[in-house]
Amino acid sequence: MRTPDLIRFARDAATGNPLRTSLLILAMAIGVAAVVVLTALGDGARLYVISQFSSLGTNLVIVLPGRSQTGGFNPGNAITSTPRDLTIDDAQALLRASAVHRVAPLAIGTSEISYGGKLREVMVAGTNAQFIEVRRLKLAQGRFLPDGDWRRGAAEAVIGAKIRDELFGAETALGQLIRVGDRRFRVVGVMASTGQGLGMNTDELVIVPVALAQAMFNSNTLFRILVEANGRESIEAAKAQVSEILRLRHEGEEDVTVITQDAVLATFDKLLSTLTLAVAGIAAISLAVAGILVMNVMLVSVTQRTSEIGLLKALGATGATIRSAFLTEAAMLSLAGAVLGYLLGQGGAALIRQLYPAFPAYPPDWAVFAGLGTALVTGILFGVLPARQAARLDPVQSLAKR
Amino acid sequence: MPALIELSGIERIFHLGDSEVHALRHLDLSIAAGEYVAVMGPSGSGKSTLLNLLGLLDHPNIGIYRLEGRDVTTLSPEEQARVRSERIGFVFQSFHLVPRLTAAENIALPMTLAGIEPAQRAKRVEQALKDYGLADRASHRPDQLSGGQRQRVAIARATIMQPAMILADEPTGNLDRATGEQVMRLLEELNQRGVTLIVVTHDTTLGARARRQLLMEDGELRHDSTIKNK
Structure with missing residues (x-):
């Protein structure tokens, strides 16, 4: 057939x-x-x-205080088992690493924000000028925090899109003075709305210089250090260098956890x-x-x-x-x-x-x-x-x- | 002239439960090319079994069947299918047309199965439709045809491959007398053109039309009209 x-x-x-x-x-x-x-x-x-x-940023190496893994015996352990805190000096020291492109310290806390009689609870992020680059964020209005000494910082704040809408409504937010906790800040920028985001939502965030945030929360520790490697291939090198620098700075004790975004991904x-x-x-x-x-x-x-x-x-x-x-x-x-x-x-x-x-x-x-x-x-x-x-x-x- | 069909020592035994049924026993038969043979006998006499055997649809348990001088009992199923396709045409009592195919497609079916070119198929089907008076019924399905038309389609199908013999099993059994008469005349015309015609029937008047009558009883050949003293 x-x-x-x-x-x-x-x-x-x-x-x-x-x-x-x-x-x-x-x-x-x-x-x-x-x-x-x-x-x-x-x-x-x-x-x-x-x-x-990926929206967290690319080529990212994240430093967390404390160690989640069990290491071998270390003389440091005999004296103290309390992990050292991450400090601004630690963050600044990381800039010396050859594989590191940018570093953004991050101090997080909650506080109250008020303007014109309106009051709300917000999450405050203390960081530096590099943060916007490291996290690949965008501004809607104004400018981001100025580059300068990490230990000082002008009383300037960048607010999230939702905060802007709720506090200012139709008014212009740029140049206005707001109160965060017991301090006054001038609004210099508004973040672009992202609508979504894993973990930290920048729509409801107030970003201030890291030194002022630490002063506000009365601490000198950092929540995270965000490190951007020079490129995708130098992520591992950056991770190794960051670990080494922090180990040396913490008297030979590996008391931080360094994770790469790639590993999580x-x-x-x-x-x-x-x-x-x-x-x-x-x-x-x-x-x-x-x-x-x-x-x-x-x-x-x-x-x-x-x-x-x-x-x-x-x-x-x-x-x-x-x-x-x-x-x-x-x-x-x-x-x-x-x-x-x-x-x-x-x-x-x-x-x-x-x-x-x-x-x-x-x-x-x-x-x-x-x-x-x-x-x-x-x-x-x-x-x-x-x-x-x-x-x-x-x-x-x-x-x-x- | 060599015999078209030569059966020698044929036995066909069916097993029904524990008992054995001899459908055919000690059968010796020779049919020459161009003969017109009627096989008659009561039900269960073995006439249908004989027809199936001649059509290579069934196999004898013992004995040799020579078709055109060639032993076909030992052929493989594929070779037997080829012999059926090329040398044998079947006409059934219940027509056995494929209900979803048109008259033309039913007639073409043996050529389709044999893998003949569509162009040649169309030509031969057209001729056959004309020959059997079915030209205006080509695209009708079997359920749109009368009994006589259906049997004419079946005969056209049986002859389309130009077989050496036509095996007809009660070809008029489902038809009224007049239509049956037409169908028989059609088959006899084919026989006059040289095709060997073997008709199985229990109708004695129908059987009497044939030049040679075989009478079957209990699986044995009781009477052969060409052999006087048996």
Whole structure:
């Protein structure tokens, strides 16, 4: 039998029973659509988290006070086990490292902000002029904190977009005097609204010079030191140099934790990729179910068409021809289901993107290929048994059956 | 002239539960090319089994079947399918048309299965439709055709590959007398053009039309009209 004839024959056989065919295609389509949509969700979550982390800044090395890992015995431990605090001097010292490009100290506390009789609780970040560069933030109005001595600093503040809206409303905020805690600051800039952000939301932040923040909170410690490496390849070098400088400054005691953004990102990436795979696996179960359905339907079809199979044999069809006719039909049904499911899945993913624009719900390529491939393979694999059964039918008995 | 069909020592035994049924026993038969043979006998006499065997749809347990001088009992299933395709045409009592295919497609089916070029198929189907008076019924499906038309489609299908013999199993069984008469005349015309015609029937008047009558009973050949003293 010529291939175009075989395909036409299988197509006619499939369309000869529209209800059976459409239900089967639907089952296959649901399986493939599930794979596409669920992997789009999983991979979208991964991309979302990664983009959130990237928004913290690039080539970032973060220094935290205290040590989370257990080290070996150190003479320093015998004297004191209390970790040393991070200070502004520590931060400044890091600038000497060759792999370090910028350093931003960060002191965090909460305080009250007031202007024109309005009062609210805010998070105050004490830092320096480099902060905006290190964190890749943008200004909406005015300027950021001026560069200068980290230990001093003019009484100037940069406020977040939401704070500006709530305190000033329609008024101009630039140049106004606000009170934060017991100090007065002049507003010199307003941060651009970010709308979202992992951890610290700059929309509700008041940024002041680090020395003033420390004075306000009556402490000389830092919450974090944000270090920007010269480039992506020097992140590890920067990490090593930062650790070494701080160890020397802290009398040989490793009492700080240095983490790189890459390490955090890699962990999340791995975690969420695994999640996507797991979700894809669950969706694949529905494909297997659809495959069994293909087998069931094809077996029923063989039974229904017994006399036709007997006739084909009498007319000179070989077992191989009958086998390939039924296999072609199974493959066509699976293919139609897979294509329909792919379109449904992409439509579903597009709908999710429409509803949640921040969520990049794109199905990964591998999942699309795996979904389509699994659909075809299960369809054909589960079509083999019915096809073989059809080919083995005894023509005499088949013809006797009406 | 060498015999078209030569059966020697054919036995066909069916196992039904514990009992054995001898559908055919000690069958020796020779049919020459161009003969018109009627196989008659009561139900269960083995006439259908004989027809299936002649059509290579069934296999004897013992014995040799020579078709055009060639032992076909030992052929592989694929080779037998080829012999069926090229040398044998079947006409059934219940027509056995494929319901979803049109009359033209049903007639073309043996050529489609044999992998003949679409252009040649179309030409031969067109000729066949004309020959059997079905030209205006080409795109009708079987359920839109009368019984006589259906059987004409089935005969056109049986002859489209220009077989050496036509095996007809009660070809008029589902037709009224007039239509049956037409169908028989059609088959006899084919026989006059040289095609060997073997008709299975339990209708004695139908059987009497054939030049040679075989009477089957209990799986044995009881009477052969060409052999006087048996």
